[in-house]
Amino acid sequence: MSTEITKEFTFEAAHHLPSVGDAHKCSRTHGHLFRVEVTVGGEIDPIMGWIIDFADLAKAGKEVIGALDHRVLNNIPGLENPTSENLAKYLFDRLAVRIHGVTAVTVHESPTSKCTYRPGGQVARPTTVQIGVSGLSFAAAHILVFPNGEREPLHGHDYRVSVSAWIAGNGPDNAQEILRAATVDAIADLEHRVLIASKPAIGHVEVLQDVVKLVLPGDTVTLPRSDCTLIDTTSTATEALAALIAQRIADSAATTDLKVSEVSVSLLEGTQDLVKSTVKC
Incomplete structure (x- = not known):
């Protein structure tokens, strides 16, 4: 049986996209309330009944994601081009070294736009x-x-x-x-x-x-x-x-x-x- 848990975090930050051209609205510095979902997968511990304590996931998430709060993302090394795609991978890479079993990070840039970084992708089910x-x-x-x-x-x-x-x-x-x-x-x-x-x-x-x-x-x-x-x-x-x-x-x-x-x-x-x-x- 495969099991995943997901915890949600938020941060507020400014950014601009340097590669879209001057005519694009995202070339101008602007801000978002970002929502981030961190997903951890694994086997359920037969004694504790969980994969990981949500409190441990919360601690790691606050350390990594909290460091972006009220910042200009472009000024952070590794986020010079802070698209949602690059941001999701940036967070995944840093969370994965703190929490074993991280399988995906989803970044919501707006109520209707999100990006999920999940190494390995999905298995197709053609039939x-x-x-x-x-x-x-x-x-x-x-x-x-x-x-x-x-x-x-x-x-x-x-x-x-x-x-x-x-x-x-x-x-x-x-x-x-x-x-x-x-x-x-x-x-x-x-x-x-x-x-x-x-x-x-x-x-x-x-x-x-x-x-x-x-x-x-x-x-x-x-x-x-x-x-x-x-x-x-x-x-x-x-x-x-x-x-x-x-x-x-x-x-x-x-x-x-x-x-x-x-x-x-x-x-x-x-x-x-x-x-x-x-x-x-």
Whole structure:
């Protein structure tokens, strides 16, 4: 299973493009609010349930991207011609030496214009068609437990779900509706629930008639059974949830009907932390 996480950053800077000619508006010095998405790919850690701590990605991103804030980009070595394309590669090269597994950097120069630098490009799928659904969401609470015995307090998020699937070119006309229904089914028991990993990194879970107990060294969290959904995993980190949803869709009858070869789930936790999980069917 392939998984990616993405974190978004912003900075404001001035620049001009020296090679476009005097008649082009971008030859004049001007400014933008740049949005930058940094994507990291890899295997989900079986204990932690994530690829990398979003906090570590945030620290590296602030160090590299923050250095461009309120600057004239042309004056920075390596950005003498600061197009979005060159800027995306510049950031990728500097982030990749700080964070293992960086797969792509996307620079949004405006609300409608963006550039993604991803070494290696994309694999073509000549015999399949991509379909997708978006606009789905669920609200849930969870507790993250760490191997050292520490835990986060019970807290919650809104999660926004987008799904892409690659299907046979001769699939049914209502393929998108079938995929949407499969996605709704996959997230149904996550909505307005406390999500509990049944195999936490430390301690154990007790399921009683009316309550669920998360028993940790020196600490026990007791929750109403009716509020909880138990997930057969070690963590309820966003990576684990995206992988769970992708696998549920891949295992559904809909994938057989649609002859799905690959399912990709993008799960946005809050407003900036995005995870993408892909399952081959």
